[in-house]
Amino acid sequence: MFDQQQTLATFRRAMAALLTMTIALGPTVAPAFASSAKPATKYAASRRATTTPIQYLVVIFNENISFDHYFGTYPNALNPKYENKFVAKANTPTINGYTNALLTANPNLNPANGTGATNPYRLDVTQAATPDQDHNYQPEQQASDAGLMDLFPLYTGTAGPPPGGGGINNTNGLVMGYYDGNTVTALWNYAQNFVLSDNSYGSTFGPSSVGVMNLVAGQTNGVVAYLNGTGSFVPGGPDGSLTNIDDPDPIGDVCSSPTRNQAQMGGVTIGDLLNAAGVTWGGFMGGFNLSIVNPNGSTGCNRSTTSNITGVKETDYIAHHSLFGYWPSVANPNHTRPASPSEIGNAGPANHQYDIEDFYAAVQAGNQPAVSFLKAPGYQDAHAGYSDPIDEQNFIVNTINFLQNPNNNPNWDSTAVVIAYDDSDGWYDHVLGPIVNTSTGPLDALTGPGACGTAATSLPGYAGAAVNPHALGRCGYGPRLPLLVISPWAKNNFVDHQVTDQSSIIRFIEDNWLGGQRIGNGSFDGIANSIVQDFDFAKVRTNGTLCLNPQTGEKENLSLCGL
Helix, strand or coil: CCCHHHHHHHHHHHHHHHHHHHHHHCCCCHHHCCCCCCCHHHHHHHCCCCCCCCCEEEEEEECCCCHHHHHCCCCCCCCCCCCCCCCCCCCCCCCCCCCHHHHHCCCCECCCCCCCECCCEECCHHHCCCCCCCCCHHHHHHHHHHHCCCCHHHHCCCCCCCCCCCCCCCCHHHHHEECCCCCCHHHHHHHHHCEEECCEECCCCCCHHHHHHHHHCCCCECEEEEECCCCCEEECCCCCCEEECCCCEECCCCCCCCCCCEEEECCCCHHHHHHHHCCCEEEEECCCCCCCECCCCCEHHHCEEECCCCCCEEECCCHHHCCCCCCHHHCCCCCCCCCCHHHCCCCCCCCCEEEHHHHHHHHHCCCCCCEEEEECCHHHCCCCCCCCHHHHHHHHHHHHHHHHCCCCCCCHHHEEEEEEECCCCCCCCCCCCCCCECECCCCCCCCECCEECCCCCCCCCCCCCCCCCCCCCCCECCCECCEEEECCCECCCEEECCCEECHHHHHHHHHHHCCCCCCCCCCHHHCCCCCHHHECCCCCCCCCCCCECCCCCCECCHHHHCC
16 A cells, blocks of 8 residues: 555646646647737638538547546546545436446456456546556457456456556456546546537447547558558458558658558548548647657657656657558658648648647637647557556647637637547446447457457448458447547537447538548448537537646636636
């Protein structure tokens, strides 16, 4: 055990250091954005006809969180002394979360002896740094055990307790750990005031690159080129096509590892459809500008930041997290800078791929793209092992505070922010999603060896149904993931129970800007539900802003957001 008061004092000193560091770094902290208010008329020309009042969509795409890992006990937080406090509103709707039985008599077995329960247990705010769990395509299916959801420590658990002890030491039981509103305070507060989905899933099982492919293309089949072997892929069908199930780097990216599996994808993305329709858009990634020198002297592909929470130095840009790098039509493999600020969101040398700092600059300059995908610097992306919920919260809150501040952005009343995740990291979740796409590939294991159902009615692959009728390696839906929608048009304190997946974000973009056009070639967008039910377009909310403290996640005076 440990002295909680002493540990919390150490934690708060780390938080103070984090605040000092983020202010030094600049645009990751809202008060560092110096700008003057701009007339709203300056922005009118960039607006296009949409089917809803949402003119600007911002997708914050973070890493490796299962729904139960962040929201299993929502809206009930323990609220111990010395931790951030969270008290739910009286009318908060219920979620499909932990029951008393799941917390005290969970079916997951102790991997040390194969008997007895391994129960979920709370991680406190001092335990924000944890090891990474196993989140590969096959182990995630094995952990789900045909819907029994009882083999997570055995198949996805990684040994090692979080800092300070607690929980199940030196076994794989850490995979059962969860946070509550005393640690992921900002996300719980956003859920209280906007929309939280408790029925949203990864489109398929598998790790980060799989998630990003499903987010922007709804499709992981169609590997048209690869380097350094086929270890990241499985046969996708009778035509010999390959499906990605792992984390290859993008072929051609100057920051891709020369020894890592690499891949190039065929087909089209939502970016291609937006280009064809003349809708402005961009992918904005931490560390993408290779000319910046960080305070620690790192630059280029090695630009890095050491988290004061985890103590781990991680590169700001991670090639296999690249939002659009796998498709040549929308890639910027040399990380070419935009020719001018006015290029951002439009065609030009950067090909719609930019640094995260370019997003803030574009918004302040009155040049916000209609659709923006945001990827935090590595240390802030929530990925266990090198990032954590506190660093993630800092990035999310500063970004949303920035967007709400009228000195930076007069467009908040027509903006929606979606917070989504690429995969579960293997963290325990007690819900098996609907299996809408079956597969009988060599690494499928959900319903038996080599089986995730029968594959008889699965979506076609990139090559089309006539050649590749089943597109194996796409068992899904995968693990349950958090999804939040934040907007003046979002419903208030609403829990969305409708089934959605990563491609539901594509579906909303297609319906709002593209007249319902679909990607095709077996993309999940063709069968996905939209997120349109998360809005009430009858009237914009008068309480459509929420200013939070980026360090604690608690409510802040509106003046912090320029309101």
